[in-house]
Amino acid sequence: xxxxxxxxxxxxxxxxxxxxxxxxxxxxxxxxxxxxxxxxxxxxxxxxxxxxxxxxxxxxxxxxxxxxxxxxxxxxxxxxxxxxxxxxxxxxxxxxxxxxxxxxxxxxxxxxxxxxxxxxxxxxxxxxxxxxxxxxxxxx
Amino acid sequence: xxxxxxxxxxxxxxxxxxxxxxxxxxxxxxxxxxxxxxxxxxxxxxxxxxxxxxxxxxxxxxxxxxxxxxxxxxxxxxxxxxxxxxxxxxxxxxxxxxxxxxxxxxxxxxxxxxxxxxxxxxxxxxxxxxxxxxxxxxxx
Numbered sequence: 001x002x003x004x005x006x007x008x009x010x011x012x013x014x015x016x017x018x019x020x021x022x023x024x025x026x027x028x029x030x031x032x033x034x035x036x037x038x039x040x041x042x043x044x045x046x047x048x049x050x051x052x053x054x055x056x057x058x059x060x061x062x063x064x065x066x067x068x069x070x071x072x073x074x075x076x077x078x079x080x081x082x083x084x085x086x087x088x089x090x091x092x093x094x095x096x097x098x099x100x101x102x103x104x105x106x107x108x109x110x111x112x113x114x115x116x117x118x119x120x121x122x123x124x125x126x127x128x129x130x131x132x133x134x135x136x137x138x139x140x
Numbered sequence: 141x142x143x144x145x146x147x148x149x150x151x152x153x154x155x156x157x158x159x160x161x162x163x164x165x166x167x168x169x170x171x172x173x174x175x176x177x178x179x180x181x182x183x184x185x186x187x188x189x190x191x192x193x194x195x196x197x198x199x200x201x202x203x204x205x206x207x208x209x210x211x212x213x214x215x216x217x218x219x220x221x222x223x224x225x226x227x228x229x230x231x232x233x234x235x236x237x238x239x240x241x242x243x244x245x246x247x248x249x250x251x252x253x254x255x256x257x258x259x260x261x262x263x264x265x266x267x268x269x270x271x272x273x274x275x276x277x278x279x280x
Contacts, residue, residue, distance in 0.1 A: 049221055051210055062202045070191055080231075081189055084224030088240060088248035091220075100228060108228035109253040 004045035009092040012041060015117070019129050020138040024060040025095075027068060027136075029129055032117035034106075036076045036099040036128060038068055047093040050085055061095070068097050071135040075128065086112060144185035149232040152181060155257070159269050160278040164200040165235075167208060167276075169269055172257035174246075176216045176239040176268060178208055187233040190225055201235070208237050211275040215268065226252060 008026060016028035016039060024044075030037035042061055047053055053061060069081050078099035085095045098111055106114035133140060148166060156168035156179060164184075170177035182201055187193055193201060209221050218239035225235045238251055246254040273280060 049209070049213075050223065051206060051213070051221075058202075058206065062198075066191065066198065069189070073189075073191070080226075080228055081191070082224070082226045082228070083190065084222070084226070084250075086220075086222045086224070086250060088220055088222070110224075110226060110250045113249040 006043045006045045008041060009090050009094075011090050012039065012092065012094060017125060017129065018140075020133055020136065020140060022064050022067075022136075022138065024057055025064050027064075027132075029125060029132075030117070031119065031125075033120040033124065034115075034118050035101075035104055035111055036072060036078070037111065038072055038097045038132075040064055040068060040095045040097065042093055044093070048087060048091050049093065050095075052093065065095055065097065067136060071132055072097055072099050075131045075135055082111065084110075084112075146183045146185045148181060149230050149234075151230050152179065152232065152234060157265060157269065158280075160273055160276065160280060162204050162207075162276075162278065164197055165204050167204075167272075169265060169272075170257070171259065171265070173260040173264065174255075174258050175241075175244055175251055176212060176218070177251065178212055178237045178272075180204055180208060180235045180237065182233055184233070188227060188231050190233065190235075192233065205235055205237065207276060211272055212237055212239050215271045215275055222251065224250075224252075 016030055019027040019029050025040040025042050028039040042057060044053060044057060073081055076099035079102045080100040082098040082100050156170055159167040159169050165180040165182050168179040182197060184193060184197060209223060213221055216239035219242045220240040222238040222240050
């Protein structure tokens with residue numbers, strides 16, 4: 001798919017806010033106040049599986065997953081990180097990095113498909129995004 | 141936790157069959173015929189998050205995830221791979237690599253927490269494990 005132009009999937013775009021553009025991935029925050037929930041989307045057209053990425057991009061994806069997971073853990077003080085690449089509904093390759101708290105809305109089950117998203121209160125998403133950008137050392 | 145002795149978590153042991161010992165991880169097959177479902181467990185005592193692993197082991201884990209995912213895709217001819225590190229219930233670090241088929245028992249939702257495991261019919265688990273070992277070039 002080289003040469004094809006990357007465009008963020010419409011559903012991912014509708015469900016998230018942009019946090020930052022990392023070297024490989026767009027970093028997004030899910031519009032769901034129940035959990036601090038980030039999504040990494042490699043800006044590579046036509047990729048569905050991690051295995052579809054070229055070698056270098058797979059290495060870069062792993063680095064960015066770890067950077068984002070460490071930042072999210074620090075900022076959220078979560079009890080557990082959940083990291084996953086599913087893509088059963090939205091096929092564009094994306095990786096979830098979610099901060100879980102014991103007793104949160106879906107605990108101890110997975111967040112995917114559990115109930116309805118709850119909107120962030122005024123300013124809360126911005127505060128979280130600001131803290132994440134500072135921790136990652138990146139601009140908006 | 142260096143120096144501590146690695147022991148496979150009792151629940152992981154009860155729910156799976158051993159497929160192979162890879163360089164870093166024990167590779168296990170879930171006792172659930174609904175989905176070809178593999179679990180990688182790094183033989184490192186005391187790790188809960190991927191971030192807890194030393195740098196070299198994190199790189200090795202990523203390599204083994206990719207090797208196992210490629211083998212499982214080839215052997216299962218699945219529609220989608222699901223890869224995830226959750227660990228909300230079993231805290232010992234482990235990574236799921238699951239072959240999903242459109243219309244399978246949990247489709248398009250996640251497999252975790254969905255219904256009850258179904259036993260493999262006689263010989264089916266052995267056939268799958270044999271095919272995986274051949275594709276991975278490893279012994280039992």
